[in-house]
Amino acid sequence: MNIVVxxxxxxxxxxxxxxxxxxxxxxxxxxxxxxxxxxxxxxxALRVKEAAGSGxxxxxxxxxxxxxxxxxxxxxxxxxxxxLLQGEVGMDGLATARAxxxxxGERRPDLVLFGMKAVDGDQQQVGLMTAELAGLPAVSVAxxxxxxxxxxxxxxxxxxxxxxxxxxxxxxxxxxxxxxEPRYPSxxxxxxxxxxxxxxxxxxxxDGRITVRDLSEPAARPEGRIVGEGAAAVPExxxxxREEAKVL
Amino acid sequence: MSNVLAVIEVKDGAPRRVANEVVxxxxxxxxxxxxxxxxxxxxxxxxxxxxxxxxxxxVVYECADDSLAEYQAEGYTQAVAGFLDGRDYAAVLFGxxxxxxxxxxxxxxxxRLPLASDxxxxxxxxxxxxxxxxxxxxxxxxxxxxxxxxxxxxxRPNVFTPVEARRPGAVETVEARVDPSAWKVRRREVLxxxxxxxxxxxxxxxxxxxxxxxxxxxxxxxxxxxxxxGPSASLGASRAVVDAxxxxxxxxxxxxxxxVSPQLYFAVGISGAIQHLAGMRTAGTIVAIxxxxxxxxxxxxxxxxxxxxxxxxPRLAEEIRRARAG
Numbered sequence: 098m099n100i101v102v103x104x105x106x107x108x109x110x111x112x113x114x115x116x117x118x119x120x121x122x123x124x125x126x127x128x129x130x131x132x133x134x135x136x137x138x139x140x141x142a143l144r145v146k147e148a149a150g151s152g153x154x155x156x157x158x159x160x161x162x163x164x165x166x167x168x169x170x171x172x173x174x175x176x177x178x179x180x181l182l183q184g185e186v187g188m189d190g191l192a193t194a195r196a197x198x199x200x201x202g203e204r205r206p207d208l209v210l211f212g213m214k215a216v217d218g219d220q221q222q223v224g225l226m227t228a229e230l231a232g233l234p235a236v237s238v239a240x241x242x243x244x245x246x247x248x249x250x251x252x253x254x255x256x257x258x259x260x261x262x263x264x265x266x267x268x269x270x271x272x273x274x275x276x277x278e279p280r281y282p283s284x285x286x287x288x289x290x291x292x293x294x295x296x297x298x299x300x301x302x303x304d305g306r307i308t309v310r311d312l313s314e315p316a317a318r319p320e321g322r323i324v325g326e327g328a329a330a331v332p333e334x335x336x337x338x339r340e341e342a343k344v345l
Numbered sequence: 346m347s348n349v350l351a352v353i354e355v356k357d358g359a360p361r362r363v364a365n366e367v368v369x370x371x372x373x374x375x376x377x378x379x380x381x382x383x384x385x386x387x388x389x390x391x392x393x394x395x396x397x398x399x400x401x402x403x404v405v406y407e408c409a410d411d412s413l414a415e416y417q418a419e420g421y422t423q424a425v426a427g428f429l430d431g432r433d434y435a436a437v438l439f440g441x442x443x444x445x446x447x448x449x450x451x452x453x454x455x456x457r458l459p460l461a462s463d464x465x466x467x468x469x470x471x472x473x474x475x476x477x478x479x480x481x482x483x484x485x486x487x488x489x490x491x492x493x494x495x496x497x498x499x500x501r502p503n504v505f506t507p508v509e510a511r512r513p514g515a516v517e518t519v520e521a522r523v524d525p526s527a528w529k530v531r532r533r534e535v536l537x538x539x540x541x542x543x544x545x546x547x548x549x550x551x552x553x554x555x556x557x558x559x560x561x562x563x564x565x566x567x568x569x570x571x572x573x574x575g576p577s578a579s580l581g582a583s584r585a586v587v588d589a590x591x592x593x594x595x596x597x598x599x600x601x602x603x604x605v606s607p608q609l610y611f612a613v614g615i616s617g618a619i620q621h622l623a624g625m626r627t628a629g630t631i632v633a634i635x636x637x638x639x640x641x642x643x644x645x646x647x648x649x650x651x652x653x654x655x656x657x658x659p660r661l662a663e664e665i666r667r668a669r670a671g
Contacts, residue, residue, distance in 0.1 A: 234419070345669060
């Protein structure tokens, strides 16, 4: 069971994002992490490999040289090897997908896992686009994935219910939280990670066709007001919702 | 070509509420480009498209096949990509619903076209489509230029308020170019959940609870308020209560959950961590109920009530029920 799990380096979700005058984001003082959904995907990958009893988990990232830090963290969690496709990731998810699909085409893994979205660009598209480019079937937003008889069986969260879907391997699955509490790397894992292979090569991104014209911080919301205290404030609140905000 | 295609989502035989928003967004874009709006309904047949003309669709294409009666990613991807083959559009718009977020990237990948997801604004600049999209769950806002034709876009629910713009909306039937033998994903079964409430990411009204609710057993009070607000209201939750296992992750609002823009958002017992505020600050009207007058949530709320949620909630549900009945 050979699995590729795609991870992205992103600012920690607790970070405040400051936009620089040049239209970038100010990285100073910002902690970078593996995007949380990608961490769930890595946890899912490790469990599938453990259940299979053999195979490899390869952590793959498209990004700049600094992404090696997140790949080392993935190796410490238990990935067997890592590959960094170096390039500048922009807003065009199709370009990122192209680079990943190229690598998938060479490696031919049984299963390719993604987090269902990255928490920086919030596009929720690269996993499914990669599947299309690689000609693989795909299931998105899986809360769990298990492999049996050459198929991935996924529980997919859909509008209040759960669909049980099966897809023949090789396949792409994008992962949501479910029961995927990511394991902490052990000290042994951290030591071992230093010796595990981390390959670097140029990402075949091609030309991005979605470009950022400008980036800004959101406008502050107009000053609100405290309507009152406790249940006594309710009639006035309802009146305001009805007559001022006109939302009831 | 300057026409715009609106891909319509259907549920239980009728276009969903978001469909009128997608058509409204398409109408504004088409007016900027000097083109028509075409709506595409992929379904098992019999969907009633009346409202689409009212919101600005010049033509409604019905692409029906028995195999498409329920959403099936591979079939719908074939149908939409097959429809677009040989047709020329300046832009194709999807709703960024659960279904749209599954479908749009597949169609984009199949057609080798880029996609701007979950946009909150659209404009035409020098004949090209420029989209506004929140990034980092709304901590920053990007304006992006899409250098592709058609420009593929999914629009965030509840942001493009439907506007009446009567057009013919003449219905034309088109062949569904689908091949079920090529579909590889099989649905074994559907578990639990009646699914009668909209997803928190799509609901126009959201009632969210946080740590201040003290115990999952107290959620009945939030359900009361939700029910008082009508069938389009859904429950949300803060990260803290999801991490504690009180509520399912599907309800989580914030950067590691869903980014929402409902018309009305209630934050009950939620202090307002930065990643939660990012995920809901684009809501139309925000109401915060919290014991702590210094809670950060009051900084983004339009209306705040300082007090014990357990006293405020029952009264609020009752008054809202009365207001809606009157």
